[in-house]
Structures are given as structure tokens and as C-alpha cells.
Amino acid sequence: MTEPLITTPLRERAAQALGDRFLHEALDIATTRFIALRRDAFGDFPEGEALRDRARAIKEATLQRLDAHLETLVANIERLGGHVHFATTAEEAREIVLDIARRTGARMAVKSKSMATEEIHLNDALQAIGVTPVETDLGEYIIQLAHERPSHIIAPAIHKTKGQVAELFSRELRRPGLPADPEVLTKIAREELREKFLTADLGITGANFAVADTGTVVLVTNEGNGRMVTSLPRVHVAVMGVEKVIPSMTDLAVFLAILAKSATGQKLSVYTTLVQGPRRPGELEGPDEFHLVLLDNGRVAQLAGPLRESLYCLRCGACLNVCPVYRQIGGHAYGYTYPGPIGILLTAMLNGPASVRDLSHASSLCGACADACPVRIDIPRMLIELRREVDVRGIAPRSERIVFKALARLLRSPTLYRLAARIGRAAQRPFVSDGRIRALPSFFGEWTKTRDLPSIAARTFQERWRDLS
């Protein structure tokens, strides 16, 4: 179990998010923009569809020989003078990083954006042993100062207004009266963080890919903090889920061709950094030590599990941008580290089925996510599988199971079905006016609070059929 189970119902968290006017607008603008950017990027890219198929095939095949590829990766990283660590649990991963920090006497660590380190709650653990973690990705820096968690996989501070950021910087950085101007605020972040980059003992990153053939760890970024973090401090630690390994440099080119396009519509992100162990003897710059922490934390169990396909995820965020639910409620309402459609699957992977009792239903199963996914992960299918799991394991409330079992009985019997129509027709009478129903008691009221309901027809189609023959 990585994260404690959230007990407030999703519906409450969602309703709270829906009430946040700025969040609503920010989400609308951001997701609409990302959708358009992605559409344009792929519209201009006829090879795109074939590359997506190839990318998926590479992921599928790689997982099928994961042990061999991991062996190759480890051997190559060690040959380059790096170290590889194996973390079965989130706790173990944290301990490994803390050990490295302790051993190298680090007092401050600069971090490049890493959802894997969010997942294992690394920052709190570092803080607890007296190592100050400093997020350097601007969006992550903002939410770190605000003591919040990211609300989108690639745009973590999407929920904040520039006014809020200005206020935040003014207060936390003791620079009163900052204007709500992104240029000014970015410049300040650059100044504040530049000093951190140059003095940090430890650099911590995630990794987008690890190429087994050459022992290369790949970071895809836009700001330059990824390059700073992997070149300036004495020690570099990369935390990476095992599913990120790919066999060859040729494969890397396939993924690079579709990743940024899916995430932001860029042909490539500004910086793609290929790290190959610690600095060489003849190199002026670079870390003296390089560590890769391979993270299991529920992933390995899915190699043969129902969520296997979610291991293909490139963490591009495209599914978030097109999800009608995410677009309305944003990332925080999901409650766990990973939001959006893929986030529900990852939450189940990391925390077990009980954690997605509500979340597995945070979807209208519209399929936009599967459409947008660069590696064509069939998210809706797995969401339905999660719902099955929640039902089979008795995690769903008993009342719900009773209702669905009754429905099933009804739908198997034309007699009961016809009876239900007759009963419904009679029961609805007090509520019908003009053929519409505006308010219904109890469970049905969930619909009628905001929408009219049609009334059950005086004669169903099957009852009318004789007249039509």
C-alpha cells in the first residue's frame, strides 16, 4: 500500500472542484489548448499512426522479455560506472535514496520533475532526515511552495492563477509586491533556482526511458532543469518504474517522435537528455556518482495482471486533456498521485482495488482517452475490469450489488420486464406533467435534480407492435 485510502467520497471532492470557478475556467482553457496542439501536431504528421502502432508493439514486446532487458540495462549502467538499485516497495525506494543522501552528506537536493518520486512520497522523507528537496520544474516549484500536489501529469500548477503565483512568491520568497506577470515570475524562479542548482549536493530525477542496449537514461524536459540536475550536483539519482525500459536507441527514436506531440503538441520537447552513467574521467562536468533506482511498487504484479497495458504509459497526459471528467474536476479531486483516466488504473496498481471503489466509476466510458493515447492503451476496458474487481471482491456497497442483481434478474425475464414497465407507469403518475418528470424521490432524484426525465410510454414499443404489423 503506497498511499493511505481516501475516505471522503469522490462525489464530494468532485462537487468541491466543480464549485471552483477559476479551476473550471483554467481547466477548460488548458485542456482545450492541449487538445488543439496535439491534434495539429499529429495532423501534420502522416507517419504518426504507424509510429503509434510501433510504439505499442515495442512496449508489449519489451514487457514480454522484461527480465532480459533489465539484465542488459543493469550490465550496461554498471559498465559505465553507474549503480543500479532494486526497490520492491515505495518504502524501499525511499530508503535507497535516503541512504545515498546520508552517505554523500547531502544537505540539499534539487529535483527535476518526477511523478515516480511523487508516487513514493520522497520529498517528505528527505525533509525528515534533514535534506531539503527543492523542486526545480517551475510548475512543481510553485506547488511545492504552496504545499500542494500536482494536479496534472505534465502541467502541475495548471490550477493556479498568475495572481495566486505572484502572491505565493511574494510571501514565500519574501519579495513583497510581485506583479501577476508570468515573465517576471519566471525570471524570479530562474534566479532563485539557479543558485540552488549550483550549490546542491544531490540531483534527483525520474526518467522517461532507459535504453537497455546502451545503459542510457533519458529525460524529456522543456526548462533546462533536467540538464542542470543531471550535470551540476556531485550525485545524480534517477528513480524509474521498471516498465520504462526499452531495448534500443532505434526504439528510442520511435518514442521521441510521438511523446512530445502527444503531451504538448511540440515536435520534440526543448531538451532530451541522454545520461550515460557518471562523468567520464576526461569530462570537466557531470556527477561523480550515478544511481538508478528501479521501482516495482505494484508494477511487476501487473505483468500478468489485468492492468498490464497500463504499463505501456508514457506519462504524456494526453488522456487527461480529453477526459470529460478530468476536464470538469481537475487533478486534485482524484485524490491520489496520478489523476485522470490512466491515473485511475495506476492508483489501482499502486494501492489495490479498494482505492478505486469510487474512482473506477469516475468515467463515462466515452473512450476519448484510448483514442488519444500514443500507445493505444485501452483504458475503458480496464476501467470496466476494475469495476468488476470492485464488485467481485465485495468492495462495492451491498445495496448496489442488490440493485444490479435485481436488474439482471429482471432483464432475463420478459415477464418481469413487462411487469416492471407496468409498475413504473403506475408509480410515475404523480410525478409526470406534460410527459416529463421533474422530480423523483431517493436514488432517481440524482437524475431529476438537474435534468428532466421522460415518462415511461403509455404503451412500450413491443406493446404497440401488433398495431404496426
Place this chain on the structure above:
Amino acid sequence: MTSHKLGPDDGASSSRRAGARTTKAEFLARVRGEMAKTPGLFVAAPAERPAQPRQRLELLRRELSERWPHTLERFRAEFEHVAGVFHRVPTAADVPAALERICRERGARRVVSWPSEELGVAIAPVLGAAGIAVEPMPRAVPPDAERLRIRAAVAEADVGVTGADLAVAETGTLVLVAAAGRPRSTSLLPPCHVAVFDRTALVESLEQVGLALEAWHEGPAPAERGAVINFITGPSRTADIELTLTRGVHGPKEIHALFVDGGLGLHG
């Protein structure tokens, strides 16, 4: 799907002694154990990689040398599309003057640069005469104190001048392989980065970059090669505040490509 397993396997952690770490053997054994549950369920095609990539890269270079002007035009368009500034000079001898102009336009007084052997042209004399200080990066690694001083100097510099191993037309990307005398921070810390290269760096597509990467890793790496390869596509940027695009977040605010028609005499 075969199993109804969801969530991390608590069995693994609970049977572990406190403080004991997962060994590679244990980790891989777990992986193998899971993989064994789905034999033949998924296609396990061998990884794609070209045979003899170095040879193929050579062939590709020869092919590309025949259509380099077209590739250059595409590179320029894409480079400018990501807000790069493109310059073109006839010969290597024209490079220092072009750099001087770039510096003057920015009021730049301090330049850090890859050494002339790595650039294929000497820039210090001309710039020095114009009152612009040029500090070349060392090819041999100096003691730590000097390394720190150099780092500070690079952080204070106005312009960083490097070469480029590849210029990718499809995306407007420059690829820089770190090595002795070709350190990383030159293209990262100063607010303005200028990359000087010629037609031998031009490739058309990411696919060809993949081939180059394979070729560079065929056989043992040359002794002077560094531990990082950087792909640079435009100046540093972010849109993290209200999706407003700003440049020069941590990396350079400006990136210039200085193309030398007549060649730099670097590649044999």
C-alpha cells in the same frame, strides 16, 4: 487476463527482514515469475536495431551530402519555428565576425566557448580585439578548485559557443555529444547559446538520429566521449503559469545556429 491481482504484492515486503534490500536476483526472479504466467500470450518480437549501423551511417552521410541545401532549408524553417535564430556564413573565417555581431547586439562582454579544436575555428582573437573576453573550456580536466572557478565563470558568461554533432531538419534540433573539451554547461548556463556547425552535421529525421545513436554506440566508446548527449530544440521554455509561454526559464533564453557553408574541417 489470467489473474485478478491488483495492487502491490504485500507478500514480498512482509516477508522481508527490516532493512534488508531487494537484490538484483530477487527482483529479476519476481519479474520472471510474473512473466511465466503469460507464455505466448503476447508477441515478443526481437528489438529493432540495424546491423552494422556505423557503415549505414556512412552511407547515409554520403547520400545526405548530395541534398544538403534542401535539408538545411528545412532545418532553418523548423529551427526558426521553435524560436531559434539562424545565421549563415560562407567560410569558417567569417565565424568570428558573425559571433562578434551577435555579442554586440546583446551587449555581451564575456563569452565561454568550446576550444578552437572542437569548434573548427579560432574565435578568441577577433572577439578579444573587440573587447569581448573569450574563455575556452579546457580539454584536460583541471583540479577541483579550478573546475569550480570555471563553473562560476560559465554561469557569469553572456554567451556560450559550442559546435553541434547533429542538426536535425525534421524538428530543428541540435544534438551535442559531451566529451573532453566539449562540456555540458557551455550550452546551458549562459543566457545565449550559439552553435556553430556545417553541412556534415545535417540529418533529416529522428529516425536517422536513431541510426546515428546506434552507430555511435557500436563498439567501445572513444576515450574522450562524455556521459551525456543533449538534444536541444529551441530556447528553454515553460508554460506552467496560466499556459503563458515564457522563455529562458533555467536554460538559455536564446539559441543561435551559425551555419558555415564552406565547412569547418572537423569531420574526416
Place this chain on the structure above:
Amino acid sequence: MSVSAAAGATPRVALMITCLADMFYPEVGERIVRLLRRLGVEVTLPTGQTCCGLPLFNSGYHDEAAAVAARTVTIFRDAEAVIVPSGSCAWMVKHEYPGLLRGRAEAADAERLAARTWEFSQFLVRRLGRTTFESDVEGPLAYHDSCHLLRGLHEGATPRTLLNNLSGAAVVPLPGSDECCGFGGSFSVRLPEVSTSILERKLANLEASGARCLVACDAGCLMQIRGGLARRNSPLRALHLAEVLKS
């Protein structure tokens, strides 16, 4: 795909009315029957229909869904072709029935049924080759892609072909036509606030389109969208495609 009936033979089709159309929109079923008969198609209605089982399937009750599917497959076993007025139900039959019934006695019948099932607009255009109709309503009309038809059955063309070839009504594009309406079956009452918020976006897009009437090929979408329009006392309408084509 083209008209494949042997020369002179009348095409026969069995109507899978779907639970929602049966209970709430029988007039849609009536119009479909009249229209098909006018086109020379014989329509039968296998008796004792209930539901395709999608609500059970989507909520994870797969054994129960399989039992309902088995029944449906048996009811339609003798049909040459099956026509369905809802994209989601057509999807269920074509995509999920074979998997649900694999290894069971009904497995072969399920495969056959999947291959012979058509969503309404697909049947008109791809099976009968009929694309031109008169409009029975005043436009402008705007088409909403239901998720299961568009992304499940990969069909965005046939409804548009029919609408664009209508005489008597203009067609305007609907911004975000491929965006979900927020119905999602039980989703609409499990997370009603989110469902409504999604619906509001759809309605805003409808208003922005300048259309007088939204057209869809799914009873679930129609229930959601009509429900929202009615609650707002909106003059705009939401109709099933069958209610637009003059029969």
C-alpha cells in the same frame, strides 16, 4: 459494402428495439419501422426482448451480462440482419457479446449475431445504399457523435452522410461534436454533478452552433441531452436520427 440481397428478394431485418427506446421512445421505433418498410425492407420483431445488457456490463457485472447476452443471442438466432437504433447497444452486441459468451453454448451464435448487427444509420447507408431523404423537421440541425458509435464502432460518417444529403434542412457543425454528453449509463446518477457539468458544456456548444435541433443516434445521449434542454425550458430540441428522416 453494398446491397447484397439476391435480385428480387426482399431484405429482411429484425429490429432490436433496446430497452430505452422500448420504454421511453417507442415513437423512434415506429418511425424506423415505417421508414424501412417504405424502402422495401421487411421488419420483424423477435418477441420477449429486454435489454442488451450493457448497463450490467459497464458496471462490472459480467456474469449477469453474459446471461442476458445469451438470451438476446438466442432470441435473434434466426435473423438475417439485426438493426439497432442505438450505437451503444449495437456496440455491445458486436464487440462484447462474442467475448462474454466464449466457451458457452451460445458462442457461435454470438459471433454470427455480431457479424449481422447494424446500427440504424449504418444499415441505411452501408447495407441499403440509401443516402437521400427528406427532412421531417426544420433545421438547422447539428449532429452529436455518441461515444460508442464514433469510437466503439468507428462510425462518424453514416449519420453525417444522411444529414448532409437531407433536403429541407440545413446542417451546421456542432463544436465539440465528438465530446461525451455525460450520460455514461450509471455514471449519470453515481456522479450526477459531474455528469451535469459535462452536459452543460454540450448544451453550451449546441447553443453556440446556431442549430435549432441536435441529432443523435443513441437513446442514452438523447435522454441526457433532452433532459437538460427540458429542464432549462430551452426552445432547442434533441431528436433521434429516425425522427428527422421523413418516413
